Amino acid sequence: MRIIRTVDYQDMSRKAANVISAQVILKPTSVLGLATGTTPIGTYKQLAAWCAKGDVDFSQVSTYNLDEYRGLSHEDVQSYHYFMRTNFFDHININLANTHVPDGSNPDAEAACRDYDRIVAEAGYPDLQLLGIGRNGHIGFNEPGPYFSKGTHMVNLTESTIKANSRLFDSEDQVPRQAYTMGVQTIMYARSILVVANGEEKADAVYRMCYGPVDPQCPASILQLHTNCTVIADEAALSKCPRD
Ligand code: GLP
Secondary structure, rough: EEEEOOOOHHHHHHHHHHHHHHHHHHHOOOOOEOOOOOOOOOHHHHHHHHHEEEEEEOOOOEEEEOOOOOOOOOOOOHHHHHHHHOOOHOOOOOOOHHOOOOOOOOOOOHHHHHHHHHHHOOOOOOOOOEOOOOOOEEEEEEOOOOOOOOOOOOEEEOHHHHHHHHHHHHOHHHOOEEEEEEHHHHHHHHHOOOEEOOHHHHHHHHHHHOOOOOOOOOOHHHHHHEEEEEEEEEEEOOOOOOOO
């Protein structure tokens, strides 16, 4: 695991965008695994700015998002479909037909998850997977539990995640209680992984991800076993980690 310490959120976002644009420049047909949450928004903004200048070209890229709330339509402003369009896809030259997010509007969880696993496998899994991290160490919506998950599956969100994500809704009651998420095994199939984290409220999770035991109670800790994982985090998120 490579850890890159940045001075602040903007520095984190620029460095992460640099890594992603290098991937796309080196392989224009890259398969990218993408994440939602507030953390990667700055990275997406930076990539959109470079795309507008002609420095990076997404026309041949395909993307696979980690997760989606169950029960929200693609047009719902709280859906991750909507998030990805408004924060990224609408601002770059990607072909929308090449973008994929689990289908939260499909109430048949088994079919929705099976279909998503199939298309991610057919794409050959991401060349680069971008990840944020939840305060409890979740990745995608893989919550702490007794074992690491494998493929795409439905999850019941924990109280702590519902609370943390409620800041993006009008009230906590509106946060969906379930989601479809890529499994931990699928995430580990990516050829490279890039985790972004900022802020003091992530410091415990970042410490456990990088230095704790590899334990499904902190799903992100499995990334220690990945052969090409980079963490780009600001001083506050790394405040509990040793400086060297
Ligand atoms: C959600 C997403 C995760 C994300 C996490 C942290 O639960 N499913 O993919 O990493 O939130 O979000 P934020 O970056 O807003 O702290």
